[in-house]
Amino acid sequence: MNIPEGMWIKCGSCKSNIYANDLEETKQVCPSCGYHMPLSAWDRIELITDNEIFIELDENIQSLNPIDFPDYERKTKTSTLKTGLKEAVITGIAKINTEDVVLAVMDSRYMMGSMGSAVGEKITRAVEKSIELRYPLVIFCASGGARMQESIFSLMQMAKTSAALGRHKEEGLLYITVLTHPTTGGVTASFAMLGDIILAEPKALIGFAGPRVIEQTIRQRLPEGFQSAEFLKEKGFVDKIVERKDLKTVLSKLIFFHKERKEA
Structure with a gap:
């Protein structure tokens, strides 16, 4: 019997075969082990924002x-054809359970969510829009790091986004990051870890360099699972691990509590 392609999907963690329709219902969370599979930027936006309340910003950058x-041009065009995206991040103004936010959502399907000049510019403009509107800023991170095809121009985005977030902090505005699988490289070393509140999805890979590079540099054995969301929470680098189904509620409560404190 021929099984239609795409009907069954193998979990990246427990390797069990999952009926595709079941994954749609669980928002790409494995029903067997709870592994949170990567989610596209638009699916993420649909999941956490109020219906039809999303105004995209800078979509043509x-x-x-x-x-x-x-x-390089061929690779970016191929990524656009495969994903329907023009870059590895979508930014916009949204509502999360009626709370106003400026939102940036990375998508690992577009060149592994790597940060080039356009991603850095869009993130920076989102920060500036948050300052302009006095709205909280929420960034969902999913990235393999800096985009090697842009060399120093890519690395400059680390300083650029961090400087913008420094101005954001001076304005006393709330910045929340949500670290999803994977969050690595230059994104981790810049805006991903600068949140006032840092959330993470369960079992997300979070780190800068790979384990082999780190071991060769420090010449020490590394603990098991040291780049997991759970390990980072234990060491104080992540504030809370939140399951995907609870993210919208948790985010809206954090924004509401912060707003109440500011208005008090």
Whole structure:
């Protein structure tokens, strides 16, 4: 018997085969082990925002090829055709359970969510829009790190986004990051870990360099699971691990409590 392609999906953690319709109902969470599979940016936006309350910002910003890296334009065009996205992050103004926010959501399907000039610019503009509107800022991180095809231009985005968030902090505004699987490299080393409140999805991979690179640098054995959300929470780098089904409620409560404190 021929089984239609895409009917069954293998869990990336427990390796069990899951009926695709079941995954749609659980929002891409494995019903067997609770593993949170990557979620597209638009699916994430639909999951956490109020119905039809999302105004996209800067949707036409795209990276160029600042160092004439071979084949780069073909790769970005291929990513756009596969995902329908123009870049690895979507930004906009939204409501989460009636609470106003500026939202940025990364998508690992677009060149592994890597941060190039366009991603850095869109994140920075989202920070500035948050300052302008006096709205809280929420960023969902999902990234393999800096985009190597843009070399130093990509690395500059770490400083650029961090400087914008420094101005955001001076304004006394709330910034929440949600670390999803995976959050690594230059994104971790910049805006991902600068949140006033840092949330993470269960079992998310969070780190800067790979384990082998770290072991070779510090010449020490690393503990099991040291780059997991659970390990980072234990060590105080993550404030709370939140299951996907609870994220909308948790985010809206945090924003509401912060608003109440500011108005008191």
